[in-house]
Amino acid sequence: MDLGKSRPCGRHPDPGMTQKDSSTLKRRRGVHHFGIKWDSRAVKDLRSIDREQVKVILKKISELANDPFQGKQLRGQFQHYRRIRIGNYRVIYSVLKEFITIQILRIGSRGKVYKRKI
Numbered sequence: 001m002d003l004g005k006s007r008p009c010g011r012h013p014d015p016g017m018t019q020k021d022s023s024t025l026k027r028r029r030g031v032h033h034f035g036i037k038w039d040s041r042a043v044k045d046l047r048s049i050d051r052e053q054v055k056v057i058l059k060k061i062s063e064l065a066n067d068p069f070q071g072k073q074l075r076g077q078f079q080h081y082r083r084i085r086i087g088n089y090r091v092i093y094s095v096l097k098e099f100i101t102i103q104i105l106r107i108g109s110r111g112k113v114y115k116r117k118i
Helices: 019-029 040-047 051-063
Strands: 035-038 082-086 089-096 101-109
Touching (some): 035 040
Parallel strands (some): 035 101
Antiparallel strands (some): 082 089, 089 101
């Protein structure tokens, strides 16, 4: 082993690559999957929705693990949350980057989900 040569550190394959570039690269390669954590209120919300619609909602939520930033960021007091639209339903969630986790907070129809406590 030649100690005179510089090697890239294990975290960055390219010495000129920044941390942000590295995490983007991992996401593109599909290496960076987020876990999904369910709030008890979101589980309760699912129970009140038709079974066929629940299947569609669960499929879309599972796709969030690959790209959690596909949802639209909310505004105002809810600026730390995101939402995805699935037909007439909205899924409100937050992305916890430090834990590589998506937390599903509420699920409901457009007219009701924003009026409930998050």
